[in-house]
Amino acid sequence: MHAEEREQHEPVRPICIVCQQPKESGIRIVTEFLCESCEAELVRTDVQDEKYPFYIRQLKRIWYQQNA
Numbered sequence: 880m881h882a883e884e885r886e887q888h889e890p891v892r893p894i895c896i897v898c899q900q901p902k903e904s905g906i907r908i909v910t911e912f913l914c915e916s917c918e919a920e921l922v923r924t925d926v927q928d929e930k931y932p933f934y935i936r937q938l939k940r941i942w943y944q945q946n947a
C-alpha cells in the first residue's frame with residue numbers, strides 16, 4: 880500500500896461577480912472578476928432580455944467602486 884499523494888497546487892481561482900463561481904478564465908475589472916462565459920453571455924444578451932438588468936446591476940457595483 881502506498882499513500883496516494885495529492886498535489887495541492889490548485890491555483891486560487893477568482894470568483895465571478897455574476898455567476899459567483901470560481902473560474903479560471905475571464906476578465907478582471909478593478910478588484911472584481913467576470914468569467915469568460917458570463918462575459919460572452921453579457922455580450923449576447925439583448926437589452927430587452929430579462930437577464931440584462933441583472934448583469935448591469937452586478938457590473939454597476941464595479942463601476943461605482945471605480946468612481947469612488
Ligand SMILES: [Zn+2]
Pocket residue numbers: 895896897898899900902913914915916917918
Ligand atoms: Zn461568471
